[in-house]
Amino acid sequence: MEAIVTHKNTDFDAAAAAFAAQILYPGATPVLPKSLNPNVRQFLSIHKDLFPWSLPGEIDWTDVDRLVVVDTNDWKRLEGVPFPGEGPAPEIHLWDHHRSPATIEPAWEHCVAVGAVTTLFARRMEEEGLAISPIQATLFLAGIYEDTGNLTFPSTTSVDAQAVAFLLKRKADVEIVNTFLRPAYGPKQKDVLFDMIQNAERTKLNGYTVSVNACDIEGHTGGLALVVEMYQDILNVDAAFGIFRDGARGRAMVIGRSAVDDLNVGSIMRALGGGGHPGAGSALIKKDPDPAAIREHLFDLIQGNQKPAVQIGDLMSFPVFSVRPETPMSEAAQVLRDKGCTGLPVVEGDRVVGILSRRDFKRFRTPHKKDPPVKAFMSTDIHTIEPGQSVMQAARIMVKNDIGRLPVLKDGKLIGIVTRSDTMRYYYDLLPD
Numbered sequence: 001m002e003a004i005v006t007h008k009n010t011d012f013d014a015a016a017a018a019f020a021a022q023i024l025y026p027g028a029t030p031v032l033p034k035s036l037n038p039n040v041r042q043f044l045s046i047h048k049d050l051f052p053w054s055l056p057g058e059i060d061w062t063d064v065d066r067l068v069v070v071d072t073n074d075w076k077r078l079e080g081v082p083f084p085g086e087g088p089a090p091e092i093h094l095w096d097h098h099r100s101p102a103t104i105e106p107a108w109e110h111c112v113a114v115g116a117v118t119t120l121f122a123r124r125m126e127e128e129g130l131a132i133s134p135i136q137a138t139l140f141l142a143g144i145y146e147d148t149g150n151l152t153f154p155s156t157t158s159v160d161a162q163a164v165a166f167l168l169k170r171k172a173d174v175e176i177v178n179t180f181l182r183p184a185y186g187p188k189q190k191d192v193l194f195d196m197i198q199n200a201e202r203t204k205l206n207g208y209t210v211s212v213n214a215c216d217i218e219g220h221t222g223g224l225a226l227v228v229e230m231y232q233d234i235l236n237v238d239a240a241f242g243i244f245r246d247g248a249r250g251r252a253m254v255i256g257r258s259a260v261d262d263l264n265v266g267s268i269m270r271a272l273g274g275g276g277h278p279g280a281g282s283a284l285i286k287k288d289p290d291p292a293a294i295r296e297h298l299f300d301l302i303q304g305n306q307k308p309a310v311q312i313g314d315l316m317s318f319p320v321f322s323v324r325p326e327t328p329m330s331e332a333a334q335v336l337r338d339k340g341c342t343g344l345p346v347v348e349g350d351r352v353v354g355i356l357s358r359r360d361f362k363r364f365r366t367p368h369k370k371d372p373p374v375k376a377f378m379s380t381d382i383h384t385i386e387p388g389q390s391v392m393q394a395a396r397i398m399v400k401n402d403i404g405r406l407p408v409l410k411d412g413k414l415i416g417i418v419t420r421s422d423t424m425r426y427y428y429d430l431l432p433d
């Protein structure tokens, strides 16, 4: 007998891969753990006739001579499957996409670091020209979309996109996928979101907009991370935090999301006893939570957390080539050509009094009878930045004012210049080490 197994708290990628494996291993039985994620359970209970499976307790494991393990390489994440040594030793085939060290030693494996393990099955089906139904394609697409966030998570690869293309060709239904991938957002979550929006407040902290919202909840409410995500989207703030107090149980859940890299929610949540990564995190406050005090604490942490990893000082160019207000335009043009810059700060003593950009030279056409001074053409609407500020802040100032460069000032003194292409280099990770 052949059995297909996957990890507990089974998500769409794991379940999809288990049923995909059945196509490649005809006759094998998918064995799913009892702990299916709610949306997977919902999907499978509707499609039970099409996707039958067994529970671990229904299997005579001494009968299993081949075990196909999908979406995990760790024995501990399997449920109800005898550990090696505890029972027979079936031949193991492993299909996985995790980078973590493996505790399962397979006889054969197909492990590639792609966004979803279902991708590997879909690719194999396409290569072998196997027929799949639109409903099968729909389940497989849900698997890939869930694990890659609709192909937007950093783990996404071009191979995942190829697998998606194949499944869409096989008539996967994106409407159904959408319906099942967002079931955590039910009436209870809508009520919480509605409450939060009615009490929404925005605060400006060091140039970022932040919203901290305290909200009372009753009993177990799942999906609050999604609620905070939607709240942040709707308010269009850089970071949003929800403090969800469950008065009856005397505890509060704090959930944060951040869209800017300088505001690290993970480290803020660690200071509250929780955890997470830079974009998202949470903490459970167990002892008599006081939302007002948590709110204050969050503000302090956010303010203390404002240390961008890469500062303007790391990115700026220096020394800066500059001209004086009286410098003739022809001479300024020569400096631009010689130094290969696209603009120049105009300096009087220590002070920046203007900016000369390529655009200003378009208005100045040689030959002029008289060579006019720079001050007749320079822009005096000057925006500057300090070396300790972040790239995100520089980018904002440039976008808002439609300018391509910012003088960097320290104590009012010009020490460097940062340009649009410097910020691009940062975003596309092309910074020299």
Ligand SMILES: [Mn+2]
Binding pocket: 013, 014, 071, 097, 115, 116, 117, 147
């Ligand atoms: Mn997976």
